[in-house]
Amino acid sequence: xxxxxxxxxxxxxxxxxxxxxxxxxxxxxxxxxxxxxxxxxxxxxxxxxxxxxxxxxxxxxxxxxxxxxxxxxxxxxxxxxxxxxxxxxxxxxxxxxxxxxxxxxxxxxxxxxxxxxxxxxxxxxxxxxxxxxxxxxxxxxxxxxxxxxxxxxxxxxxxxxxxxxxxxxxxxxxxxxxxxxxxxxxxxxxxxxxxxxxxxxxxxx
Amino acid sequence: xxxxxxxxxxxxxxxxxxxxxxxxxxxxxxxxxxxxxxxxxxxxxxxxxxxxxxxxxxxxxxxxxxxxxxxxxxxxxxxxxxxxxxxxxxxxxxxxxxxxxxxxxxxxxxxxxxxxxxxxxxxxxxxxxxxxxxxxxxxxxxxxxxxxxxxxxxxxxxxxxxxxxxxxxxxxxxxxxxxxxxxxxxxxxxxxxxxxxxxxxxxxx
Numbered sequence: 001x002x003x004x005x006x007x008x009x010x011x012x013x014x015x016x017x018x019x020x021x022x023x024x025x026x027x028x029x030x031x032x033x034x035x036x037x038x039x040x041x042x043x044x045x046x047x048x049x050x051x052x053x054x055x056x057x058x059x060x061x062x063x064x065x066x067x068x069x070x071x072x073x074x075x076x077x078x079x080x081x082x083x084x085x086x087x088x089x090x091x092x093x094x095x096x097x098x099x100x101x102x103x104x105x106x107x108x109x110x111x112x113x114x115x116x117x118x119x120x121x122x123x124x125x126x127x128x129x130x131x132x133x134x135x136x137x138x139x140x141x142x143x144x145x146x147x148x149x150x151x152x153x154x155x156x157x158x159x160x161x162x163x164x165x166x167x168x169x170x171x172x173x174x175x176x177x178x179x180x181x182x183x184x185x186x187x188x189x190x191x192x193x194x195x196x197x198x199x200x201x202x203x204x205x
Numbered sequence: 206x207x208x209x210x211x212x213x214x215x216x217x218x219x220x221x222x223x224x225x226x227x228x229x230x231x232x233x234x235x236x237x238x239x240x241x242x243x244x245x246x247x248x249x250x251x252x253x254x255x256x257x258x259x260x261x262x263x264x265x266x267x268x269x270x271x272x273x274x275x276x277x278x279x280x281x282x283x284x285x286x287x288x289x290x291x292x293x294x295x296x297x298x299x300x301x302x303x304x305x306x307x308x309x310x311x312x313x314x315x316x317x318x319x320x321x322x323x324x325x326x327x328x329x330x331x332x333x334x335x336x337x338x339x340x341x342x343x344x345x346x347x348x349x350x351x352x353x354x355x356x357x358x359x360x361x362x363x364x365x366x367x368x369x370x371x372x373x374x375x376x377x378x379x380x381x382x383x384x385x386x387x388x389x390x391x392x393x394x395x396x397x398x399x400x401x402x403x404x405x406x407x408x409x410x
Contacts, residue, residue: 018266019275026274049390054361058274061223061266068273068280069231069263070224075273078384079361079375084391095391100366100373113373114364150390156259156284159319161305168305168318170284179283185254185355186289186300 001135003030004037004063008132011062019058024112024124025081027131028138029059032096035136036085037064039094039143044087048073049146051082051097059083071153081113084144091146099140106134206340208235209242209268213337216267224263229317229329230286232336233343234264237301240341241290242269244299244348249292253278254351256287256302264288276358286318289349296351304345311339 003011008027015026040046048066050057053075057068060083066072072088086093103110108130111117156170162177169177208216213232220231245251253271255262258280262273265288271277277293291298308315313335316322361375367382374382 019272020270021275023275051384053273053276055274058272061273065225067224067263068258068266069260070226070228071258076388076390078382078388079378080367080370080372080382080384082372091392097372100371144391146390147392162285165285166305167285167287167302173284177283177285179256179285183281183283185281185351186349187296187352 001132003034014062015058018062019055022128023055024109024127024131025055026059027128028081028098029056029083030063031136032056032083032098032139033059033063033085035139035141036083036094036096039141040085041087045089046072046085046093047088047151049084049086049150050075051078051080051084053077054081056081056083074150084146086144086146088151091148091151093144093146095142095144096139097142098138102138102140106130106138109134109138206337208239219267220263223267224260227333228260229314229332229336230260231264232333233286233303234261234288235268236341237261237288237303237344238264238268238290240344240346241288241299241301244346245290246292250294251277251290251298252293252356254289254291254355255280256283256285256289258282259286261286261288279355289351291349291351293356296353296356298349298351300347300349301344302347303343307343307345311335311343314339314343 001008006014011030012022012027015022019026048060048064050060050073057073057075060073061067064085068075080097082095082097084093084095098113103113108122108127112122112127158171159168160171161167162169162180164176164180167177174181206213211219216235217227217232220227224231253265253269255265255278262278262280265278266272269278269290273280285302287300287302289298289300303318308318313327313332317327317332362377363375364373365376366372367374367385369381369385372382379386
């Protein structure tokens with residue numbers, strides 16, 4: 001059994017190097033992407049949706065051309081362990097989800113997924129083995145069409161300089177950038193800059 | 206000049222293999238991450254913010270331990286070409302942004318960044334060379350503190366089965382999952398499943 005072009009062993013190495021650890025969700029995610037790819041026509045350009053932000057986006061990024069930064073995978077965080085690969089122009093695609101009904105045959109996986117026991121009472125090696133044993137058996141495939149409203153990229157449009165922070169931003173966002181409109185996560189600002197030439201104090205929005 | 210542990214050449218190979226093409230924004234992003242890492246203390250665990258979803262998250266994912274799937278990088282889409290690496294417990298960190306004022310010395314980069322000419326009138330090879338020539342010269346560093354409200358991970362909490370779609374979801378989201386509450390991007394549903402055993406028709410929310 002392979003995951004995409006990789007042996008399971010090689011895929012786990014890849015996961016460790018990118019994601020930091022061989023998370024159970026990423027092994028399941030590998031089988032999910034693999035299954036979805038097999039169900040897709042070969043000759044289409046596809047985009048991806050991850051219905052959770054936990055683990056699954058990394059399986060998609062490792063096994064498909066879609067990344068967060070190239071905009072071909074979007075996280076729509078419904079909290080469901082599901083993904084969809086779909087024709088980027090037509091919207092027709094394949095959705096794969098981890099199916100609770102099918103977990104009845106896999107008690108270790110069910111215990112982990114539904115958090116039925118504290119983590120320290122679960123054996124991560126047995127869990128990993130069961131996930132590999134199960135492979136696609138705990139998954140369900142659905143053929144879907146993604147609504148046109150979700151197809152394509154929204155362009156940023158014209159770029160201007162925010163009169164508040166002095167940084168570039170999409171003019172369509174308003175007269176100042178979204179951070180200066182109140183979304184900024186920064187609370188403290190220090191003007192020191194070890195590199196570069198700017199010495200002017202800037203309020204960090 | 207290097208980008209993280211890579212020569213610029215090796216970094217561009219890595220970018221091509223992950224992101225699909227050697228986007229100008231990803232080369233700049235490489236210098237941004239490199240600069241931020243050099244300004245951070247060596248002995249801290251850090252999280253990351255990307256203030257745009259375009260390109261920059263991939264530079265962070267390639268050059269730091271932070272990925273979207275492991276939750277250590279968050280996209281806060283203010284439309285600013287800026288990132289922040291910060292102590293995940295204390296919030297103290299470094300913000301780096303592409304500085305419009307500094308682009309005055311780099312007309313090709315300014316033209317591309319502010320979209321002053323149609324893409325087909327710009328030379329991608331010259332642009333790439335100028336970006337590499339400029340390196341960190343077009344960037345500004347700020348020392349910031351991320352507000353406590355943005356630190357740490359929000360756990361999913363208890364997991365239940367959505368009575369509408371039958372899939373697992375975080376119970377704190379409500380009596381049905383967020384997709385069944387109306388956010389679903391799917392408009393067409395087909396019950397056919399080539400693999401697995403389920404034959405019951407499921408409404409896809």
